[in-house]
Amino acid sequence: MREVPKSIRTHIGIFGRANVGKSSFLNMVASQDVSIVSPIPGTTADVVEKPMELGAIGPVVFLDTAGVDDATELSESRIKRTTAAFSRADVFVVVTEADCWGEYEEGLCAAARNNGASVVAVVNKTDVHGLTDGFRQKISAFTPHIMACSCVDGSREAALAEFKKLLSDAGAGGGAQRALVSDLVPAGGLAVLVVPIDSGAPKGRLILPQAQALRDLLDGGAVATVVRDTELKASLAMFSRKPDLVVCDSQAVKRVVEDTPPDVRCTTFSILFARQKGDLARAFKGAKAIAGLKSSDRVLIAEACTHHAADSDIGRIKIPNMLRKHVGGDIHIDVFSGRDYPEDLERYALIIHCGACMITSREMSARIRQAVSKNVPITNYGIAISYFQGVLDRVMEPFGLG
Ligand code: SF4
Structure with missing residues (x-):
């Protein structure tokens, strides 16, 4: 199950004060040493990710975070990394110990609420102090x-079974993701995926957006054909019927x-x-901001993963060139990739985001909310490129937005 993309796994954040046993709890659930466990407070400096298959819950990824209530010199970067994980977690597992529930835990529950996530509370170290009725009642307000759990002398099987039940009760693994493309092509219908194979294409494989679209079409019972842009015209002439949909890589959109x-x-694919x-x-509306861009403006190009940038890289080369041509001169462009997403979004006149195939819709929605809160228009690679190529209305028409 390790091959299931992270973007479609349920994300379970393990939060709590330093040294309440978050990593020990995760190690017990995963039955292996995922995180460094140490009695010294603040050992988990970064967010440690652990993908696993969790029975009926399905594929999950645990996010083991640092306790951010300590005063170590690393605390500022710990706080940033841990709070960044808030927007990724579908479930907040708040680990604590007997009689330890205060502003900090309540803040975590508030963060979960703000992000539309549910909370499971784990009272750890019950080998030292048991969970009293009064303490349970206090937590039940949240x-x-x-x-209750002991990672030292409890039964792993019993604790795991209880944890999975609580996760299930909290709604983990139950959320259906919106279809990627299968709702646009009926079962038995025909879709043509257009994949340019140029020097930027990875050797011997399709990239994730292409593979996921293909799989979604197959799941929906559609007939899916994959061709290069150079063969599209000839392929369409070969078919005895017109396709229900043609999907292409953004860089080939004009020709396609x-x-x-x-x-x-x-x-x-990007759209x-x-x-x-x-x-x-909102991304369609955001593209309208391109028209008003000036050379004195600053544009943020955001990618949700890190990858080797080829000479023809869309985010670093192609879109910047289109922006420069559009404004008739230089324009300040910042490129952020992976988990890096700047906090000072107000500096930007526009954000152009990649398709975000590697992250969950929850995380992408949090990025959009951040842009909206700073009144910064946000659009998407495929929409921006289609705008520059003068074909935006055509590619938005399948969604009633053209
Ligand atoms: S840059 Fe964005 S769309 Fe492209 S592979 Fe990475 S996450 Fe997916």
């Missing part, structure tokens, strides 16, 4: 999902739109992901 009959719907992970109408 969550009904409470368990030209080669696709006007009565065949056409869009890009499909903008719809699945975020807010397509």
